[in-house]
Amino acid sequence: MPEIPELEAMTQVLNRRAAGQTIVSAQVRIPLVVRRPAKDEFVETLTGNRLLTSRRHGKYMLLRLESGHVLAVHLMLTGRLQLAPPTEPMPKRTSWLLTLENDAELRYFDQKLDGKTYLVREDELSLIPRFDQMGPDVLAPELTFDVFRQRIRRYPGQIKRTLVNEAFVAGIGNAYADEILFEARVYPFNKTRDLSEEQLRAVYEAVGRVYAWAIPIVAERMGETIDEKVRDFLKVHRKGGEPCPNCGARITEVTPNKRITSYCRTCQPGGFATA
Numbered sequence: 167m168p169e170i171p172e173l174e175a176m177t178q179v180l181n182r183r184a185a186g187q188t189i190v191s192a193q194v195r196i197p198l199v200v201r202r203p204a205k206d207e208f209v210e211t212l213t214g215n216r217l218l219t220s221r222r223h224g225k226y227m228l229l230r231l232e233s234g235h236v237l238a239v240h241l242m243l244t245g246r247l248q249l250a251p252p253t254e255p256m257p258k259r260t261s262w263l264l265t266l267e268n269d270a271e272l273r274y275f276d277q278k279l280d281g282k283t284y285l286v287r288e289d290e291l292s293l294i295p296r297f298d299q300m301g302p303d304v305l306a307p308e309l310t311f312d313v314f315r316q317r318i319r320r321y322p323g324q325i326k327r328t329l330v331n332e333a334f335v336a337g338i339g340n341a342y343a344d345e346i347l348f349e350a351r352v353y354p355f356n357k358t359r360d361l362s363e364e365q366l367r368a369v370y371e372a373v374g375r376v377y378a379w380a381i382p383i384v385a386e387r388m389g390e391t392i393d394e395k396v397r398d399f400l401k402v403h404r405k406g407g408e409p410c411p412n413c414g415a416r417i418t419e420v421t422p423n424k425r426i427t428s429y430c431r432t433c434q435p436g437g438f439a440t441a
């Protein structure tokens with residue numbers, strides 16, 4: 167699943183190359199992904215509209231439009247956006263596409279078709295299921311350590327599961343949760359209620375450090391190719407069996423609840439890895 171660094175890189179590219187462009191035509195090829203409104207209204211609202219700047223909120227990309235609407239895109243596991251010339255072959259399962267006045271096409275494709283697109287007015291984002299239940303965005307300035315510490319008290323379960331819970335804070339995915347806990351030297355299966363003040367602070371500070379490190383790397387590596395996912399530079403996530411970059415011990419990889427968790431038993435000591 168694309169996570170914050172990929173979404174931030176995509177936002178930068180869209181703002182550089184698509185913002186200000188009028189949408190000459192819109193097409194829905196696979197309506198399943200367009201959750202709201204119906205296909206005809208989706209096409210009608212977008213055609214002749216103009217893209218303004220985009221932003222990210224949690225795992226949503228929010229593409230603002232001149233009419234006051236927002237095209238809200240959640241890529242889920244396999245959704246991707248692509249900006250391509252019309253001559254470039256259409257990826258499999260292209261669900262919708264917008265032709266821009268500069269001739270580029272903004273395409274959404276999705277192998278599993280489990281992503282979601284909504285077109286709503288800017289003041290109606292609450293019509294998107296669970297949008298209002300999201301906690302503060304993980305990179306929002308209002309998420310101070312005090313706010314983080316107060317919110318985490320409501321989630322006494324495992325720290326990794328809490329970090330990826332959008333109701334706690336929005337935007338942390340499975341891969342970067344591993345990186346954050348490695349950076350903080352905290353065992354992923356510790357209960358949040360068992361963490362010391364010092365450990366909570368370490369997790370909070372690791373959040374900022376990990377994204378500040380990863381976002382420019384991903385932006386540079388993706389370049390203009392926004393449908394790619396760059397992960398090979400990560401330190402622990404999916405590096406099971408490889409040496410820990412900190413201590414050299416082998417990185418452990420377990421799959422509780424069908425989601426991979428990678429960590430170093432030496433740097434992140436804790437109990438047995440049970441879900």
Ligand SMILES: [Zn+2]
Nearest residue numbers: 410413430433
């Ligand atoms: Zn280690």
